[in-house]
Amino acid sequence: MDGENIQDESGLGSDFDDDFDPLTGKDDPELPTNRYLDRELSWLAFNQRVLELAEDPLLPVLERANFLAIFSSNLDEFFMVRVAGLKRRILTGLAVPTNIGTAPQDALSDISAMAHVLQDRHARAFQDLVSPAMMAAGIHIATWDSLDEADHRSLRDYFSNQIFPVLMPLAVDPVHPFPYISGLSLNLAVRVRNSKTGKQEFARLKVPTMLPRFVRVDRREGFDNVRFIMLEDLIANHLGDLFPGMDILEHHVFRVTRNEDVEIEEDETENLIKALEKELLRRRFGPPIRLEITEDMDEVTLGLLVRELDVTEQEVYRLPAPLDLGGLFDLRVDRPDLRYVKHVPTTAVQLLAPEPNAEPDIFSSIARRDILLHHPYESFATSVQAFLEQAAADPDVLAIKQTLYRTSGDSPIVEALIAAAESGKQVLALVEIKARFDEQANISWARKLEKSGVHVVYGLVGLKTHCKLALVVRNENGVLRHYSHIGTGNYNPKTSRLYEDLGLLTADPQVGKDLTRLFNELSGYAIEKKFKRLLVAPLHLRRGLLKAINQETQAALDGKPSGIRIKVNSMVDEAIIDALYRASQARVPVEVWVRGICSLTPGLPGVSETIKVRSILGRYLEHSRIFSFHNGGDTQVYIGSADMMHRNLDRRVEALVRLVDPDHLTEIDGLFNRAMDDRTASWWLDNTGEWTRHHLDDSGKPLDDMQDRLMQQISRRVRPTGRR
Template sequence: MDADNIQTDSGLVSDLDDDFDPQVGKNDPALPIERYLDRELSWLAFNQRVLELAEDPALPVLERANFLAIFASNLDEFFMVRVAGLKRRILTGLAVPTNIGRAPQDALSDISTAAHVLQDRHAHAFQEIVRPALAEHGVDIVTWDSLSDVDRRSLRGYFSNQIFPVLMPLAVDPAHPFPYISGLSLNLAVRLHSSKTGKQEFARLKVPSMLPRFVRVDRTESVDKVRFITLEDLIANHLEDLFPGMDILEHHVFRVTRNEDVVIEEDDTENLIKALEKELLRRRFGPPIRLEVTEDMDEVTLGLLVRELDVTEQEVYRLPAPLDLGGLFDLRIDRPDLHYTKHVPTTAAQLLTGEPNETPDIFRAISRGDVLLHHPYESFATSVQAFLEQAAADPNVLAIKQTLYRTSGDSPIVEALIAAAESGKQVLALVEIKARFDEEANISWARKLEKAGVHVVYGLVGLKTHCKLALVVRYEKGVLRHYSHIGTGNYNPKTSRIYEDMGLLTADDQVGKDLTRLFNELSGYAIEKKFKRLLVAPLHLRKALLKRIADETANALAGKPAGIRIKVNSMVDEDIIDGLYRASQAGVPVDIWVRGICSLKPGVPGMSENIRVRSILGRYLEHSRIFCFHTLGEPQVFIGSADMMHRNLDRRVEALVRLVDPRHLSEVDALFTRAMDERTSSWWLDETGEWTRHHQDADGKPLDDMQNRLMQQIGQRKRPVSRR
């Protein structure tokens, strides 16, 4: 995993959009009132699982450093969005319902308490576990005080030539008001004494974010033995160059997290872009919601920061240096032995031609039958990307329609759409410009696409378009044929290498007709009717899932076989949870496989004793969403983009597609069986909200790593014999 995680549906980032519902916790006399786990505390528990990977000595040490960085980045976004949203609602007097009935201030207090514990544990994991382990393997993060005179002279030259010219010290005095502190920036608070005036002064110095966070101490040292010093430590020990004639009394590092929760009014598409751009500018100046300071900061300096930034005591986090361990993403060292073994995704077996070096003919392969893709075990580049690139170049392709929620900065997907439009094809791109933290990039892509002649639309007012859909219309033998892709993840080649996702490539005419109508409705005014092989939110998905849960419940009550298996990133929606509770009460075995938040309480006698909840975290971010229903031995299985959250079911356009190929149904069934197996390494949730890691057997031997096992098995697949 790498820094791209923090910019997408969640790297290990869990879903954080505002998700309040005034109808939370509807009373059901058959169910206990206190039947949900708190979603914010559940998110923090998710991030704790990430931290446990950093603490695991069995993992390669640079991967453990990466998990520390992911934890830090996750927590930053949690504060910028979730905590900021709670605080905004409190300050503006809006209702803040919670799924366990707490007062809003109590909710913030509980979050603060848990976050303080986790941040302390995170800092300890770096100082006492990961940092020494890095040093044992020849990667030493040192401090200025530990360096020799030779080292210091070398670094002084680097500071003078590469760092000093871009630094901008800002004094604070009657003529210079306290400066604006940008969110997530590292800063030095410097207290000075002027020998001329005899007064104490204060200055703020921003650590430049465009410079490497970790500076090599030895420029000629081999890659097997390297030393780094943090940029802020190097700067702090050259303050005399910045404040000549002044005595340096104190200097400490601090960092501010600001409210970056975007709220816009959607009147029409023309105004939406302007409103969003205006709101993005405002976001930079959101109020502070967290102040991180080094634990050695003196009370005078801290008092000044607290007063000027207007933060409360519970919003102050005292931590050992260095702050912002998200900077560990910058520890890029060519040491394969300290990373996971490299994995090269294989081309999906159903796309193989039989010739070793022949480029797959995607349309021919899809026409033989549905193709179920499983990334990153199977290559995104040789499947989905190739599908769109071949469509763009194929003279028989008349039209391409595509949704874009998040994509990479140098996206071959966007380039394929541009190439298709420039060659005269009809191209529709539905760009979701409200995708959080990707808004500016998506506005840029939208304008580039429009300039190339692509028909760009922004979806329906009041809804985010989160579904992952592509439709290609091709002229074959006198008729038009539809080729479709429905996925669980974004059309992003970079994150496709680290996100676990599934996708269906199909030439099924009914799916093609469903997508044709859905795209027409997305570029028009409303989604009104049901579809044949798709389940679509916001109008029909929740009802359809609840009906299938109720059907399994009824079958169990009638003494018939029943079963439900669901894999999601987040399980929060109360209606869905209550439906699963009722299914459990009827005796339906329910398996929930969740990456992040889970508000469902499993194992409660009389309510959920038939529900198991598991979580799997590892080298890949589990991101696919799968819904399986026994249906009296004729399983209905869906994959798609929707999590079980209010926003996904009520305020987004989501789409699930039903799998029909018996091989695909068996593959998904085997996937769940392995995930829930006690011999598979995973975390288990109990009724109190505690997650317990099960990764060793009774003899201390490691349990099966599911992701490694899938890499081996999928990589060995052969091209299936055609049934036609």
């Protein structure tokens, strides 16, 4: 939840689900028709939970500012994808299924109403809560009018030397048509009057994105007492330099959000990359779907913007300044005392060398037993990254095969694959170039991989490859051995420090065979319908989960112990939800731990009375997916990449791996016990669709922070002899 493309992982996507077949959610006459919560409103409720963290005075103030930025970034992508997709469907007359049975236009109105309330609350949270708290801590967001003449002189010099040369005022008149307004750009709408003729004119001025949004007022100030002025405020107070000889009548900030979804009919194009690059160019010019304006904007200026941008009244959001609080990501203040206490991930105990000065041998460690990794509490760099780097350098490694969905452009993962290919190893990289908002970056480094000799493939037509898999084939005394990694998160060293994820390192030959078959299917023409330790979408992951849920249901009906525990980012799929309802009707205890969207309604009389739904948000983005079934006492646990959404189960290649080590099953059980404990800070979902935060006990003391507790617990794990 750091604002870096987190929405594709949290349930956003343009692909609406039009067709319902008996497997993916036929109506069950024994279940009420209003049993699903609306997915769009549920997503907005998730973002409200993010906002509640920003409003929490018990959190460090710069972390609260960061949560305000996350809220803003999240909402931007929600409009660019989900709202834009819904509006497109309405305008083109395509079917728009909704979970609550309302007409599509009514659904859009409900979303708009809730979004208006949340955006206003978000702006007030900065104005009334976070900004005053920052000020009390010595960080001031000043306005031009609050500064003295000495400050003005200093800032005028900065404006003249650093800002003025890059500004581009664009006039609007019969010779100059209304300019294109790029999506998410911050702009000044300026109305001026010719002092000689008295004629009024309009101009648009874009706030440059390459300049710091927060300008230091006086760099001589100490670290514990600093002042900033917003870039748009500084520009607005120097408009006379940009329009000499004109009277400045009005100036107001505005911002446009456009439809930036990408649509490609893969079966109708011969070159996916070229088609995608063309579509990415078109994305920039998508129609506007939201206009944010400052609350002081006059009606004349607003009327002009509404008319030229062709937006409806419902799409106008009048807010207190400043707009685009996502800019708070750029507030660079060196104040560790105002942030979470720094946490340094520990190396997984099983990957440490037994002696302090010995070089760790990752392959030997994996060969001894399966290793369950928990990031970011355990280091990604010294586990997954080191695994691939060691494989690239090891002369006994013959081949490396890996999926790449999102990674950083300068990723050591990419560099390791390049090094392996250049050293003569067989290297296959299955790159998903359709990862939302990372498409151009993925194309760039996919080409870099190809130039180095890596075999780059782009998966199966019509399916996104979302699974997180790596397979290393090693020659050990003439015998080929497979070393595998199956994870819940991307191979991205940057986000691995912010996202909570699980990963399994294993030398189990059965997993190696499963991955070999799966990679062959993805890169060639093999069709493998069954795997031993994997559940793979779209062929049989859904069926496998439904079978496991139904087995728990039957066990409960037979009077035997039963139980289902699921952790996901999103719970939307009707077939899965209905199966959980039927399990609850049979009195199966069902615990659902969800970060984002949840269309499942707990606590419905006669339907879901045994279902408990909790959500945990904090310093790390909860991102792992876990599926645990009692299974008659022989607990079955899977981890992997799939959320419970139609797209994940039907239109993506996803993979879950079954955990078999008893210690790993115990660890997963402990995670659920802690997450569902009433003494753990979390949000609880009720049968009206409302989420209620439980973070204080009856005496007003904070409840247990699960993420803090895990940091302490994992860092104290027993080290090998001689290690700390």
